Amino acid sequence: MHYLYIRIVKAKDLFGDDNVPAYDPYVEARLGNYRALTTVAEKKPNPGWNQVFAFSKDRIYSPCIEFLLRNKDPDGDGVKGRLFLDVNEVPRRVPPDSPLAPQWYKLEGGDTMKGELMLAVWIGTQADEAFTEAWHSDAAGVSGESIASTKSKVYLSPKLWYLRINVIQAQDLEIKNRNRRPEIFVRAVFGTMISRTKVSLSKNVNPMWNEDLMFVAAEPFENPLVLTVEDGISNNKEEVHGKCVLHVGKLERRLSDNPVDPRWFSLETPVVSEGGEGKNNEPRFNSKIQLRASLDGGYHVLDETTHHSSDLRPTVRQLWKQRIGVLELGILNATGLPPMKKKDGQGRTDAYCVAKYGQKWVRTRTIVDSCSPQWNEQYTWEVFDPCTMITVGVFDNCHLQESNGGGAQDSKIGKLRxxxxxxxxNKIYTHSYPLLVLHSQGLKKMGEVQLAIRFSCPSIFNLLQLYTQPILPRMHYTHPLSLYQQDCLRYQATQLLTTRLGRSEPPLRKEVVEYMLNYGSNLWSKRRTTANCQRIKAAFSSLEHLSQGIGLICSWKKPFLTVTIHFMLLFLIFFPELIVPTICFYLFLIGILNYRSRIRDPPHMDPQLSCIERLTQDDLDEEFDGIPSTCKNNEALKFRYNRLRVAAGQVQSLLGDLATQMERLHSLLNWRDPRATALFVSFCLVAGIFVYLIRLRTMIIVFVLYILRHPRFKSKLPSAPVSFFRIIFCFDATLLDFGKWAFSVAAHA
Incomplete structure (x- = not known):
């Protein structure tokens, strides 16, 4: 897109009649129906502004640009000078040309003939370096400090580290009451995050723990780490035996899995006066605590869900993989956006986009009062791993009016990945993606956003090589984090990012960051549980198709197919070296046949996978109910609780049955049921002798012919081995039937 840029630099010789500065000047630029105002300068003869204004060339219908030098006066703004420039004479600038030099123009008309104005006018595109700092005509009607929130910006996530504190032991604690066994633990406070160890099993003055406490720290390190050794006297009271303050920036930075050397730190122990109050100004350093404190840079700090990650690099740059390509994203426009707020009885939308990939966040400019905004902005990212995702979200800016204050939140219109x-x-994809959002009233389409995306990779070999390497850094495999640790640390990382990005100017607000990072996706809902069970069932549907195919062959409903399978299996039995090549060629043929039906466009969200069509109003109310619940209807809460108990009971029964069958399988050799174990051991002995005496090929032939025998030779009653295992496992179903039952129970749960 082409824009008409106006840079108003400064003015000079703005004197009154008595040659002294007599007014507070500002400049107004008029172009058709658009008007742009500079800031007001105090009484200065040579004021400076250096402000840039950008007008979309598609909306320019006026043949000239009018500049008015005005005086800020409570009784009325008086025009002190005018200047007219012809739009057709404005030069064009194409980067990498140097910026256009501003010129002095003589002001005419108005109350005085004195004064000159320095400005530069040119026509350029979004590639101009003045684009990001300019006031845009798309934000007409926005004034004051709100203008900053309408400009496009690039944000960088802070560098995140895992802070690991291995609490080993403490020595020489001062315990007053020697008649009781102390319940000693260590509490760690880092910023707003608090963690603690378990109570030491050593009930003496030298407790031991050897327990890890982990936090997420962001550069620059602003908060110290405070460790306190406490004794749990009662449920609501703890006695502090010592405190230790560590400066995080001075800790050792660990790049590999080699542990750091333990160190002893003195505990500052307050002396308690007779009145019971601590005298912190009289510390003693008798007690000590042994720690391994380090900043682990070999991990990737998880700030997104694992299946939606946009970056998998470790913290330290020395462990990064080689860059494999460049991702280019063009945010073109959006159509059909709904009115997000009302003003003067009419709906309006002030839309902007946010894109996140890796550590780089980008924010487009805000298009004011338009349900079909056009951004046409382009951004690039370096790509280090192809198995990553880029997230694009569309939001409504609710901070354009200064009266909104800090309590307003930007509304979420939708996002896509x-x-x-x-x-x-190296292929350019230009498509419109629907913005599908689940609201409390159901699934809604919030319009469409059109993107242009291209992934450029100079070396295909380097790209294919990454498919053979671990997706996460090495530390995640040598010293893995538990699922509970991952959830807690991801919560801390999200809080740090919202705090740091919210301190930018203009801020990337908390609701935007949390929505882009999919914060709160781990909360339970009936819809998510049903959807995940359906996904698992669909993933194992190939086994069901295989079972149906085997059943069709064994039923002899298609004799030609069954006889063909007989000859093919006999051929593979006599030539077993062809089994693996046959399977490989079969998979190769299936893959080639599926090439014509491949997906040509980047895949997008499939609403059917989320079980949206089955939702009831009560399901929606439950999903959008927060923690703690805000529902005031006791009957509704009782119904949800009972339904949750039923679903949890079904899952519990499923897990219990699985555990029972595995235990009974192990019990076959533990003589828990002597008769069953005797039969199983005898069967194993006979089977071993039988297999040793008879050739394997003969056994396979007999087994295949027995399985594929004609139905007239089959009995409806189960065979002896099947009956034996059904009695042992206490259910009258084959393994496949049990799998179908399990998935059906999970799906209903």
């Missing part, structure tokens, strides 16, 4: 591994190399 594109996985880079689904993109072909």
């Amino acid at each position: 594109i996985r880079l591994s689904t993109l072909e190399i």
Whole structure:
């Protein structure tokens, strides 16, 4: 897109009649129906502004630009000078040309003939370096400090570290009451995060723990780490035996899995006066605590869900993989956006986009009062791993009016994700993606956003090589984090990012960051549980198709197919070296046949996978109910609780049955049921002798012919081995039937 840029630099010789500065000047630029105002300068003869204004060339219908030098006066703004420039004479600038030099123009008309104005006018595109700092005509009607929130910006996530504190032991604690066994633990406070160890099993003055406490720290390190050794006297009271303050920036930075050397730190122990109050100004340093404190840079700090990650690099740059390509994203426009707020009885939308990939966040400019905004902005990212996702979200700016204050929140219109591994190399994809959002009233389409995306990779070999390497850094495999640790640390990382990005100017607000990071996706809902069970069932549907195919062959409903399978299996039995090549060629043929039906466009959200069509109003109310619940209807809460108990009971029964069958399988050799174990051991002995005496090929032939025998030779009663295992496992179903039952129970749960 082409824009008409106006840079108003400064003015000079703005004197009154008595040659002294007599007014507070500002400049107004008029172009058709648009008007742009500079800030007001105090009484200065040579004021400076250096402000840039950008007008979309598609909306320019006036043949000239009018500049008015005005005086800020409570009784009325008086015009002190005018200047007219012809739009057709404005030069064009194409980067990498140097910026256009501003010129002095003589002001005419108005109350005085004195004064000159320095400005530069040119026509450029979004590639101009003045684009990001300019006031845009798309934000007409926005004034004051709110203008900053309408400009496009690039944000960088802070560098995140895992802070690991291995609490080993403490020595020489001062315990007053020697008649009781102390319940000693260590509490760690880092910023707003608090963690603690378990109570030491050593009930003496030298407790031991050897327990890890982990936090997420962001550079620059602003908060110290405070460790306190406490004794749990009662449920609501703890006695502090000592405190230790560590400066995080001075800790050792660990790049590998080698542990750091333990160190002893003195505990500052307050002396308690007779009145019972601590005298912190009289510390003693008798007690000590042994720690291993380090900043682990070999991990990737998880700030997104694992299946929606946009970056998998470790913290330290020395462990980064080689860059494999460049991702280019063009945020073009959106159509059909709904009115998000009302003003003067009419709905309006002030839309902007946010895109996140890796550590780089980008924010487009805000298009004011438009349900079909056009951004046409382009951004690039370096790509280090193809199995990552880029997230694009559309929001409504609710901070354009200064009266909104700090309590307003930007409304979420919708978001989409594109996985880079689904993109072909060096191909430009230009598509409109629907913005599907689940609201408390159901699934809604909030319009469409059009994107242009291209993944460029100079070396295909380097790209393919990454598919053979671990996706996460090495530390995640040598010293893995538990699921509970991952959830807690991801919560801390999200809080740090919202705090740091919210301190930018203009801020990337908390609701935007949390929505882009999919914060709160781990909360339980009936819809998510049903959807995940359906996904698991669909993933194992191939086994069901295989079972149906085997049943069709064994039923002899298609004799030609059954006889063909007989000859093929006999051929593979006599030539077993062809089994693996046959399977490989079969998979190769299936893959080639599926090439014509491949997905040509980047895949997008499938609403059917989320079980949206089955939702009831009560399901929606439950999903959008927060923690703690805000529902005031006791009957509704009782119904939800009972339904949750039923669903949890079904899952519990499923897990219990699985555990029972595994235990009974192990019990076959533990003589828990002597008769069953005797039969099983005898069967194993006979089977071993039988297998040793008879050739394996003969056994396979007999087994295949027995399985594929004609139905007239089959009995409806189960065989002896099947009956034996059904009695042992206490259910009258084959393994496949049990799998179908399990998935059906999970789906209903």
